[in-house]
Amino acid sequence: MYRRQTRPQRYKLLLAYDGSAYAGWQVQPNQRTVQGELEAALRHLAGAPVKLHGSGRTDRGVHAIGQIAHCDLPFILPAANLRRALNAILPANIRIRQARMAAADFHARRDAVGKEYRYYIWNGEVISPFLRLYRTHVRQLLNLRAMRRAAALLVGRRDFAAFTANPNRKVASTRRRLRLLTVSRQGPEIVIRAQSDGFLYKMVRSLAGFLIRVGEGAVPPEETRRILRSRTRTARVPSAPPQGLFLWRVWYPAPTRATVRRSS
Amino acid sequence: MYRRQTRPQRYKLLLAYDGSAYAGWQVQPNQRTVQGELEAALRHLAGAPVKLHGSGRTDRGVHAIGQIAHCDLPFILPAANLRRALNAILPANIRIRQARMAAADFHARRDAVGKEYRYYIWNGEVISPFLRLYRTHVRQLLNLRAMRRAAALLVGRRDFAAFTANPNRKVASTRRRLRLLTVSRQGPEIVIRAQSDGFLYKMVRSLAGFLIRVGEGAVPPEETRRILRSRTRTARVPSAPPQGLFLWRVWYPAPTRATVRRSS
Numbered sequence: 066m067y068r069r070q071t072r073p074q075r076y077k078l079l080l081a082y083d084g085s086a087y088a089g090w091q092v093q094p095n096q097r098t099v100q101g102e103l104e105a106a107l108r109h110l111a112g113a114p115v116k117l118h119g120s121g122r123t124d125r126g127v128h129a130i131g132q133i134a135h136c137d138l139p140f141i142l143p144a145a146n147l148r149r150a151l152n153a154i155l156p157a158n159i160r161i162r163q164a165r166m167a168a169a170d171f172h173a174r175r176d177a178v179g180k181e182y183r184y185y186i187w188n189g190e191v192i193s194p195f196l197r198l199y200r201t202h203v204r205q206l207l208n209l210r211a212m213r214r215a216a217a218l219l220v221g222r223r224d225f226a227a228f229t230a231n232p233n234r235k236v237a238s239t240r241r242r243l244r245l246l247t248v249s250r251q252g253p254e255i256v257i258r259a260q261s262d263g264f265l266y267k268m269v270r271s272l273a274g275f276l277i278r279v280g281e282g283a284v285p286p287e288e289t290r291r292i293l294r295s296r297t298r299t300a301r302v303p304s305a306p307p308q309g310l311f312l313w314r315v316w317y318p319a320p321t322r323a324t325v326r327r328s329s
Numbered sequence: 330m331y332r333r334q335t336r337p338q339r340y341k342l343l344l345a346y347d348g349s350a351y352a353g354w355q356v357q358p359n360q361r362t363v364q365g366e367l368e369a370a371l372r373h374l375a376g377a378p379v380k381l382h383g384s385g386r387t388d389r390g391v392h393a394i395g396q397i398a399h400c401d402l403p404f405i406l407p408a409a410n411l412r413r414a415l416n417a418i419l420p421a422n423i424r425i426r427q428a429r430m431a432a433a434d435f436h437a438r439r440d441a442v443g444k445e446y447r448y449y450i451w452n453g454e455v456i457s458p459f460l461r462l463y464r465t466h467v468r469q470l471l472n473l474r475a476m477r478r479a480a481a482l483l484v485g486r487r488d489f490a491a492f493t494a495n496p497n498r499k500v501a502s503t504r505r506r507l508r509l510l511t512v513s514r515q516g517p518e519i520v521i522r523a524q525s526d527g528f529l530y531k532m533v534r535s536l537a538g539f540l541i542r543v544g545e546g547a548v549p550p551e552e553t554r555r556i557l558r559s560r561t562r563t564a565r566v567p568s569a570p571p572q573g574l575f576l577w578r579v580w581y582p583a584p585t586r587a588t589v590r591r592s593s
Contacts, residue, residue: 083458128459148455157461191412194347195392197421199459 073137075171076147078103078117079163080132085198085308086158090122090132099123099159103134106154110147111138120173120180120315124267126307128199131162131181131314135173141166171317179244179316181260184273185309189253200254201273201309207280209250215279215286216246216257219272219293226296228275230267230304239265239296248276258313271298273305337401339435340411342367342381343427344396349462349572350422354386354396363387363423367398370418374411375402384437384444384579388531390571392463395426395445395578399437405430435581443508443580445524448537449573453517464518465537465573471544473514479543479550480510480521483536483557490560492539494531494568503529503560512540522577535562537569 080103088096092104100117107115120133142150148164155161187193187200188207219228226239245260257276259269275292278284284301292301344367352360356368364381371379384397406414412428419425451457451464452471483492490503509524521540523533539556542548548565556565 081458083461152455157456158458160455160458162455191416191424191426192421194345194422194424195463197347 072169073139074141075135075137075167075169076144077165077167077171077173078134078136078151078161080129080134081160081162082129082132083158083198084123084126084128087125089125089127090119099129099132100134102156102159103151106151107136107138109154110150111140113139118173120177121312123310123312124270124307127310127312128308129312130183132312133173133177133315133317135167135171173315176317177315178318179260179262180264181245181258181313182264182269183311183313184257184259184269184305185311186255186257186273186277187253188250188255198308201277201306203277203281205281207255207277208282209248209255209280211282211286212248212257212276212280215276215284215289216248218286218289219243220246223293224296225265225268225293227292227298228268228271228302229265229298230271236265241265241268246272267304270304270307270310271302273309274303275301277305278303336433337403338405339399339401339431339433340408341429341431341435341437342398342400342415342425344393344398345424345426346393346396347422347462348387348390348392351389353389353391354383363393363396364398366420366423367415370415371400371402373418374414375404377403382437384441385576387574387576388534388571391574391576392572393576394447396576397437397441397579397581399431399435437579440581441579442582443524443526444528445509445522445577446528446533447575447577448521448523448533448569449575450519450521450537450541451517452514452519462572465541465570467541467545469545471519471541472546473512473519473544475546475550476512476521476540476544479540479548479553480512482550482553483507484510487557488560489529489532489557491556491562492532492535492566493529493562494535500529505529505532510536531568534568534571534574535566537573538567539565541569542567 082099087099090099092098092101104115104117115136117134117136123129144164148161151161185200187202190204192202220243222242224240241261241263243261245258247258249256257273259272278301279286346363351363354363356362356365368379368381379400381398381400387393408428412425415425449464451466454468456466484507486506488504505525505527507525509522511522513520521537523536542565543550
């Protein structure tokens, strides 16, 4: 079924997980984490410790539909078999959607050129019991027009210092390019889509928390420019709860011919 | 907010619940049940035991989108307030979607004239981790055409003795009118809809289990007539697992003028 080889083979994994039961992505002592479950499954398969690299961390309670990770395994296994073997070991709240052999220098975090997150709100009196762990419940009818006006003022290359949770973190710059920020409604559900080449810590939950405040009428959308300019986080920008947030997609550049050659 | 009154007021409740954590609808000693949780919440509100009558039982692990129940309360409370008060007490996996005052002789079980159940199948290699408790996972690609041929042979007024789990149960007759039985696919999801004026015990799960066997090619659809005629349950009619099943809707006759008058 597989053959041992001297040089390890790199694999790229497309993952979905229900973050409800996890203390986030990253391995932490005495905590159940998504990375921890995946590394345990990989270790079981490889018979030796395997380090898994995600495209980025997700916080406690945050979900993923399209997380990407890579790892090296000491054997070559057809991708579909690797997927099946891992899914048979993993708990049902983590699924490998796809496994692929990757070039030896592919890196899930460093090579990522963009991400999309989606934030889901249940905006109605009674939330569906089937979505209670996957939506943030806001009873008050939100003003979508106001939310969209504010969202339009946030799109572009800007300093998002006012929209990150911990400005003391050492980041070279708080400037980011927000490529897309849309708000749409379908029945009682509102979805906020956010795309960027890179997000700051808790940036999407801050954007969602701010847009909810705007939708409630607590902050006028015209305040958006002033908040951006202030570069200071205030109560007008709360962090929306984690259970509404999904890491939706991670983009990578199309592999070059050289990369493909190296992988074979 | 409400006034006590000498004669109790009857209420009709529209309920949704995630059955995953419950030993079914009906109160049982030392078990968490949906009826048990609802009666505890009603008791809390009324300050005295309240008996809740459902349109019918659902088994362990079965869900509901549109269960109907009735109860009598010793006060008149605007329906929206009753809903809000109950939802504030109930666990998040049970929701009152709607509460209404009902005529004093309305009976959720006896007055029901029909029901719809839906059975959901995830028919693909990797099931979404967000639907793991709400879908039955069938990896093998099912043959929808065969399933539909078998379904068409089941619709109508027939003896469903071969499609009920416990033929020793004392039921006056195993004849039922199956008004609708359809199979449709959307992406990796298959839904079986079943409508009847009355279902036998485990009848929907037996129909779903049989249709899955037909879809897998294990039973030819032409066998359907012979199985009906046999009036005997065999391995060709397994019970499909509970987590794919949803009580979708319960029908009642439109209230007559007399009934409406009595309720005011």
